Amino acid sequence: MSPTLTSPTIRRVQQQLRERTKRERARTNRCLFHEANRLKRLPLYLFTILDELKAQATARGVNVIDLGMGNPDLPPPAHVVAELTKQVKKAENHRYSRKGGDVETKLVETIAQWYHRKFRVPLDPGREVLPLIGSKEGISHLSLAFLNHDDIALVPNPTYPVHFNGVVMAGGILYNLPINPENHYLPDLHAIPRSVLRQSKMLFISYPHNPTTAVADLKFFKEVVRWARQHRIMVVHDFAYSDFTFDGFRAPSVLEVEGAKEVAVEFHTLSKSYSLPGLRLGFGVGNQDILASLAKTKSYIDFGIFRAVQWAAIQALAGPQDYVHQAVATYHRRRDTFLQGLKRIGWDVPMPKATFYVWAKIPLKFSALTSLEFATLLVQEAGVVVSPGSGFGEYGEGFVRFALVEPEPRLREAVRRIARVLQMAD
Numbered sequence: 001m002s003p004t005l006t007s008p009t010i011r012r013v014q015q016q017l018r019e020r021t022k023r024e025r026a027r028t029n030r031c032l033f034h035e036a037n038r039l040k041r042l043p044l045y046l047f048t049i050l051d052e053l054k055a056q057a058t059a060r061g062v063n064v065i066d067l068g069m070g071n072p073d074l075p076p077p078a079h080v081v082a083e084l085t086k087q088v089k090k091a092e093n094h095r096y097s098r099k100g101g102d103v104e105t106k107l108v109e110t111i112a113q114w115y116h117r118k119f120r121v122p123l124d125p126g127r128e129v130l131p132l133i134g135s136k137e138g139i140s141h142l143s144l145a146f147l148n149h150d151d152i153a154l155v156p157n158p159t160y161p162v163h164f165n166g167v168v169m170a171g172g173i174l175y176n177l178p179i180n181p182e183n184h185y186l187p188d189l190h191a192i193p194r195s196v197l198r199q200s201k202m203l204f205i206s207y208p209h210n211p212t213t214a215v216a217d218l219k220f221f222k223e224v225v226r227w228a229r230q231h232r233i234m235v236v237h238d239f240a241y242s243d244f245t246f247d248g249f250r251a252p253s254v255l256e257v258e259g260a261k262e263v264a265v266e267f268h269t270l271s272k273s274y275s276l277p278g279l280r281l282g283f284g285v286g287n288q289d290i291l292a293s294l295a296k297t298k299s300y301i302d303f304g305i306f307r308a309v310q311w312a313a314i315q316a317l318a319g320p321q322d323y324v325h326q327a328v329a330t331y332h333r334r335r336d337t338f339l340q341g342l343k344r345i346g347w348d349v350p351m352p353k354a355t356f357y358v359w360a361k362i363p364l365k366f367s368a369l370t371s372l373e374f375a376t377l378l379v380q381e382a383g384v385v386v387s388p389g390s391g392f393g394e395y396g397e398g399f400v401r402f403a404l405v406e407p408e409p410r411l412r413e414a415v416r417r418i419a420r421v422l423q424m425a426d
């Protein structure tokens, strides 16, 4: 048996995790009203576990370095905050948001102009743009709009959990496409059995990719669009990290492919590029019929986006973009600092070309642990929060993800603390 598995610290971590699972089961059984089966089919949301572990460490007086959630720490652009503050004070902005209103019309036009500047793809603002209460909201509701109980959604695994959780919540059938270093984290569409293809309605992709940091080029998107048109499958591209590319790489939009609008929609967000995750503003672009069905679904569920938020979003997208370039440069420096640090302590991790994450294989001497056990060990012994790879799907097991959302001195400190944990098993 590996020395790591026999260490009392690790046995304690494993015991605590087993007890946690038992407690959660007891809680749901105790409740007078049983949760719907669709909720039972979902894994416990990863960040709920991480928050609990972090709270326990903080209560013990540990100064926790949180590299768990991709929650940008940079202050948002001052001119956007100023606009929000101004608009919040106006009474008319506190009324329900209605399609065709002043800010609603200006926002979709601004999005179309922003999109054209970045990707040279023209969009009809009235039909090919749909503002959302964050892209997560739109991505999950898209499954609800389209999946019947016998429809299959094809989802790369590991991936951002909303891609598969939305399918499960909608009651559709989830079909995993394993992605790994060998296939460059790109799904092999030709390996999907014919019987599965016949029942498939949607394919989710997302490049630059969370959590693996993988990127895709236009050639890959061309192949996806050709395949999707041939098999009449909707392509859903989550493009949350479009700006976060390094070393000369530019991330293409799937809509740059000719004919893509026949089958594809793409999701964007202000949460990452403009450090505005609390604002809750995202948008979908692309195929107008798909977006119309998503809008229809949403009309039964929400009342749109706070109008003051829409005015602020217009400032972010139409105003100067230096903020975005500076933010990307900051994450670039953090990436270099953190990766050099990990290398120095003997943890060799591939250099990410994009996103603000680092996707790291668990060091060999800890490989007998699950990624959740290893992440728990890092919180408890180093006060460093990371995301276990299994939280992104079973094919993420064996990895952890670091989100570089702390300043460089804290990243250096995180490396020093991690080094102490890695030495535990020597």
Ligand SMILES: Cc1ncc(COP(=O)(O)O)c(C=O)c1O
Pocket: 070, 133, 134, 135, 136, 137, 160, 206, 210, 238, 240, 268, 269, 270, 271, 277, 280, 281, 282
């Ligand atoms: C790939 C990906 N898509 C979507 C989101 C959610 O973004 P939003 O804040 O717009 O809901 C995230 C957030 O981490 C993400 O990583």
